[in-house]
Amino acid sequence: MPHKKTTPEKIKSVLPSGRTDTSFFEQVYDVARQVPRGRVTSYGAIAAYLGAAKSARMVGWAMNGAFHVKPPVPAHRVVNRNGMLSGKMHFSTPTKMEELLKKEKISVKNDAVVDFEKKFWDPSVELEL
Template identity: 55%
Template structure:
């Protein structure tokens, strides 16, 4: 079983992603000093529904801006709907303006 403290660190960082912005599993891993651990961040996001306070897991995508984890949201359109409700444009399961809405925790101000 992965280190639950790492999961909590992931959740704390993901909670800081501003509304209308997205990031990647890899960016979260790098920001937490775990370069190459994007998959573990993905596992953490898969368990984010159990976290309290809630984690905006819909804002974490793969490195290409694809909604690769949309099946984890229970309905195939829910992840896209949540992002679109925040003003993020999606086309064919990919963020249209990925580079312009990308939030890098290493270079952006944290809350």
């Protein structure tokens, strides 16, 4: 396969061409779905869990397609390593992410999760293989 692409467009319908393994995106979504209500995790934590510690960025990129996949992915439970809602702008409305979190009893102040350390859910720890 000369040129394998993975555009959000394609992710919507089918997995990236040329991918024999379970796509990276699929795995990211799978882990994200297992984050319990009232808890949050980080892009880096997911990346590390998937053995791609250096691809935290790709995890964030993958979340772009999280809105049109099924079953739904609780993308609002994924924040950056500082507990900040760095992806709020990618939701339907800039305040959606925060609203969803507060609905789960997670306090948000200045675009950051309050008591992030306590709410943090690390797949590498909680989700023993």
